[in-house]
Amino acid sequence: MTVLVIGTGGREHALSRALAHDAGVAAVHCAPGNPGVAAVAELHEVDPMDGAAVADLAERLGADLVVVGPEAPLVAGVADVVRERGIPVFGPSAAAAQLEGSKAFAKDVMAAAGVPTAAATSCTTAEEVADALDAHGAPYVVKDDGLAAGKGVVVTSDRDEAVAHAAGCERVLVEEFLDGPEVSLFAICGWDDERGAVVHPLQPAQDFKRIRDGDEGPNTGGMGAYTPLPWAPEGLVDEVLATVLRPTVEEMARRGTPFTGLLYAGLALTSRGVRVVEFNARFGDPETQPLLALLDSPLSPLLLGSATGTLADVPAPQWHAGSAVGVVLASAGYPESSSKGDVISGLEAAEALPDVHVIHAGTALVDDQVVTAGGRVLAVVATGDSLAEARTAAYEGVGAISFDGAQHRTDIALRAASTD
Numbered sequence: 277m278t279v280l281v282i283g284t285g286g287r288e289h290a291l292s293r294a295l296a297h298d299a300g301v302a303a304v305h306c307a308p309g310n311p312g313v314a315a316v317a318e319l320h321e322v323d324p325m326d327g328a329a330v331a332d333l334a335e336r337l338g339a340d341l342v343v344v345g346p347e348a349p350l351v352a353g354v355a356d357v358v359r360e361r362g363i364p365v366f367g368p369s370a371a372a373a374q375l376e377g378s379k380a381f382a383k384d385v386m387a388a389a390g391v392p393t394a395a396a397t398s399c400t401t402a403e404e405v406a407d408a409l410d411a412h413g414a415p416y417v418v419k420d421d422g423l424a425a426g427k428g429v430v431v432t433s434d435r436d437e438a439v440a441h442a443a444g445c446e447r448v449l450v451e452e453f454l455d456g457p458e459v460s461l462f463a464i465c466g467w468d469d470e471r472g473a474v475v476h477p478l479q480p481a482q483d484f485k486r487i488r489d490g491d492e493g494p495n496t497g498g499m500g501a502y503t504p505l506p507w508a509p510e511g512l513v514d515e516v517l518a519t520v521l522r523p524t525v526e527e528m529a530r531r532g533t534p535f536t537g538l539l540y541a542g543l544a545l546t547s548r549g550v551r552v553v554e555f556n557a558r559f560g561d562p563e564t565q566p567l568l569a570l571l572d573s574p575l576s577p578l579l580l581g582s583a584t585g586t587l588a589d590v591p592a593p594q595w596h597a598g599s600a601v602g603v604v605l606a607s608a609g610y611p612e613s614s615s616k617g618d619v620i621s622g623l624e625a626a627e628a629l630p631d632v633h634v635i636h637a638g639t640a641l642v643d644d645q646v647v648t649a650g651g652r653v654l655a656v657v658a659t660g661d662s663l664a665e666a667r668t669a670a671y672e673g674v675g676a677i678s679f680d681g682a683q684h685r686t687d688i689a690l691r692a693a694s695t696d
Contacts, residue, residue: 283309343579345559458543
């Protein structure tokens with residue numbers, strides 16, 4: 277196959293890398309990509325938000341599959357435009373992508389499907405926010421209803437901080453606080469009018485959203501992740517498949533907006549059972565990086581099966597033994613601001629380490645030098661027979677790389693590795 281991946285970040289690099297290693301894929305293209313993606317795919321200039329431009333490029337390349345990586349193009353309907361040209365697309369329609377595009381919409385779907393989630397109040401005025409904060413109590417959970425690149429949520433015991441966050445959003449959800457550890461569970465989803473929902477869960481992962489060690493500081497897009505989870509309850513995936521993933525896909529079809537593509541369920545394992553924190557409509561970043569490092573099945577049949585309604589004929593994904601850890605290096609000032617143009621050194625040294633590879637997210641090429649382009653810059657991913665081995669290798673890779681103002685967490689997978 278010829279595959280076109282749309283996007284610029286770490287998720288798209290990881291997807292392109294996995295497809296480049298797939299025996300069923302003859303050519304990988306990425307638009308617009310980044311310097312890291314250029315090592316595994318041919319890059320093309322295109323606006324990811326311009327559905328017609330994306331479709332035109334796919335036609336010129338003779339693409340057999342288009343993979344739309346980021347959430348914003350999905351919510352904007354880019355997949356719909358490409359699909360209308362008769363080209364298979366991995367990614368939901370704009371209507372189905374509202375599962376991520378509007379948290380209020382997602383709550384409505386969950387209620388209709390009987391999916392367990394946090395109680396929530398939708399608010400558009402300061403008075404409604406105040407009443408909801410009183411009703412739900414501290415710790416306060418305030419979520420921007422729309423897309424916010426993973427940084428639209430505030431969890432705080434400071435009421436003023438909660439109020440200030442709400443004031444900066446058009447609509448927010450004020451939710452009850454969910455105790456317990458969080459788990460990321462991705463599922464490749466398809467729909468067949470005869471066979472119904474087809475849902476292939478991936479193995480669970482965990483990401484680290486706060487900027488600093490010990491889960492301190494503001495939320496980010498994610499500072500690292502690991503998989504599998506040695507502490508996850510037995511039967512967790514089967515439970516979530518039965519109570520969350522399948523009912524959601526079936527409810528979306530009942531509404532006339534079938535969900536195909538990647539459904540991400542952010543879960544809290546609370547004292548009262550599993551609860552959904554949020555849905556996303558695409559591969560998550562940074563969990564995708566370690567997950568794909570352990571995937572022992574070819575990726576293209578899963579993506580194409582979802583895109584063409586033939587996922588039921590594709591075997592469930594298989595996994596390598598062992599563990600994978602990804603550690604993110606972010607630019608100076610992130611997440612409040614972002615430094616750009618800082619020269620990155622040590623990439624080749626990190627890539628030369630056994631079982632280590634580097635995923636580019638926010639990089640650019642200036643005068644033949646790789647420099648930071650802001651935000652989360654790189655993810656160093658390593659595999660190992662154990663979580664401790666993978667973690668050690670990942671941090672060895674982190675230690676080989678440097679750029680001005682680089683920041684990373686030192687505790688990714690630390691607690692889990694000590695008990696694995």
